[in-house]
Amino acid sequence: MAIALYARKSIERENSISCETQLEYCKSMLKPDEQSEKVITFIDNGFSGGNINRDGFQKMMRQVERGRIDKIIVYRLDRISRSLSDFVDILNTLKKYNVKFISSQESFDTSSPYGEMIVKLLMVFAEFERQSIIERVTQSYAHRSELGFYMGGRKPYGFDLEPAVINNVKTKKLSPIPEEIEHIRYIYEAYAVQNVTLGRLLKNLTENGIKPLSGGGWTTAKLSTIIKNPIYVKADNSVYEYFQRFNTQIISPPESFDGIHGIQVYGKTKHAANNLDWSDIKVVVMSHEGVIDSDTWIKCQQKLAKNKQIRNAVSNKTSWLGGKIICSLCGRTMTTIKGKTGSGKIRRYFICTGKSHFKDCKGTKVTNYAESLEDMVYNEISEKLATLKSVKIPERKSLNPEANELRNKLKNIELAEQKLTDTFLKSEVGSDLLEILSRRAAKLKTDKTELLTKLDELVSKTVDVKTTINLSKRWKTASFEEKRGVCNLLIHKIFINEDGSCKVVWNI
Numbered sequence: 001m002a003i004a005l006y007a008r009k010s011i012e013r014e015n016s017i018s019c020e021t022q023l024e025y026c027k028s029m030l031k032p033d034e035q036s037e038k039v040i041t042f043i044d045n046g047f048s049g050g051n052i053n054r055d056g057f058q059k060m061m062r063q064v065e066r067g068r069i070d071k072i073i074v075y076r077l078d079r080i081s082r083s084l085s086d087f088v089d090i091l092n093t094l095k096k097y098n099v100k101f102i103s104s105q106e107s108f109d110t111s112s113p114y115g116e117m118i119v120k121l122l123m124v125f126a127e128f129e130r131q132s133i134i135e136r137v138t139q140s141y142a143h144r145s146e147l148g149f150y151m152g153g154r155k156p157y158g159f160d161l162e163p164a165v166i167n168n169v170k171t172k173k174l175s176p177i178p179e180e181i182e183h184i185r186y187i188y189e190a191y192a193v194q195n196v197t198l199g200r201l202l203k204n205l206t207e208n209g210i211k212p213l214s215g216g217g218w219t220t221a222k223l224s225t226i227i228k229n230p231i232y233v234k235a236d237n238s239v240y241e242y243f244q245r246f247n248t249q250i251i252s253p254p255e256s257f258d259g260i261h262g263i264q265v266y267g268k269t270k271h272a273a274n275n276l277d278w279s280d281i282k283v284v285v286m287s288h289e290g291v292i293d294s295d296t297w298i299k300c301q302q303k304l305a306k307n308k309q310i311r312n313a314v315s316n317k318t319s320w321l322g323g324k325i326i327c328s329l330c331g332r333t334m335t336t337i338k339g340k341t342g343s344g345k346i347r348r349y350f351i352c353t354g355k356s357h358f359k360d361c362k363g364t365k366v367t368n369y370a371e372s373l374e375d376m377v378y379n380e381i382s383e384k385l386a387t388l389k390s391v392k393i394p395e396r397k398s399l400n401p402e403a404n405e406l407r408n409k410l411k412n413i414e415l416a417e418q419k420l421t422d423t424f425l426k427s428e429v430g431s432d433l434l435e436i437l438s439r440r441a442a443k444l445k446t447d448k449t450e451l452l453t454k455l456d457e458l459v460s461k462t463v464d465v466k467t468t469i470n471l472s473k474r475w476k477t478a479s480f481e482e483k484r485g486v487c488n489l490l491i492h493k494i495f496i497n498e499d500g501s502c503k504v505v506w507n508i
């Protein structure tokens, strides 16, 4: 029997993590007692994960089918496949041949039904994560950024990129261009004023003859990019708190937010910049000095976010529930259309296609507003994910001597408690003896609680706590696409009855 390490890198993604590095991660997942076992590596360099026609992968699966492999380790789940259906098929094959499957980044194993379910869910997230542009920042990249190296590529307005060598690594350092910095100050100060829109700001600049010194003319898009960039802020405690409110990972310690230095964010930067959604973003304090005070910077972010909300409310015409809503009366799909309410507000609602297109269904009696349905399903999915979180791997007693020992101790305590109760019940004990017995009972109770806590910890260690917590956490900040993805995976159909009540039919 052998352990297989599998690595894949696609051609189209130049900056993705190399096969060698992936294998390093895989090797780090080998347990001490596995070091002596036979390890075979399978590599697909320059292959996409869109299908399974990959030489290395096929070779590995043939070995699996011959019963020569008992464990597969990958760097990430999506190395195996980017298609959910392929992935589920592969998972089933591995199960058939009793092959364990371990992923270094998502850290879980498939030897439990729970793990398997989580795999499916994770794949949905992985699928959508893939679409974000600078997603998988490689580890070395992340490390370099954590050291405060500028990783942004193009130079931000107001700064020059000067070559520098830090820790023997060639990198670039930000150095301010005084005239451009003046423009940056003007832009922030003007935008921070109430009622000044990006359009108004653009006009202001033109009217005052302020022209950019590099990179062509101003546009509202450019101005918005500048205003969003934390590279300009003098990062202090309130900036720390600002980022803390999002699901960000603040790499630099609180004390580095000294009110002097600027900030670099990385991770899904494209996503973040477009949506002002800083979740899953890493925040690092840099070595260059910021130019905008924290109050002004935060004020501008809040203003941008507010405008963004208004834009979203108008443009959001589809629903992530699309295709899932069924009319109970005729069994046809319901689709969203926009309509005006009595007060003239435009809202989206679901209407039966049997009514709107085929004219053979009278439809529901009430208006099914998309927002209300989305809220309802959002909550139902939250509850579903919460129940998944509390599911525990069936205990494998034989595999866990430590848990076994704890359970034995627990048994003894329970026996002692039983004896005590019996003594109490036999009554005729004097008040002094009663006191001793109560004290003994109290002691047993604390011992029991302590043991139960330990046992709980031990058992939950075998469950991948990190992954499960991430799932429900992710759901709270899920994007439109993620909501749609999870909804597609978890929900078969949602039936709407004549009176507007509904019934969710789950896949899982």
Ligand SMILES: [Zn+2]
Binding pocket: 327, 328, 329, 330, 331, 332, 352, 353, 354, 355, 361, 362, 363
């Ligand atoms: Zn209908």
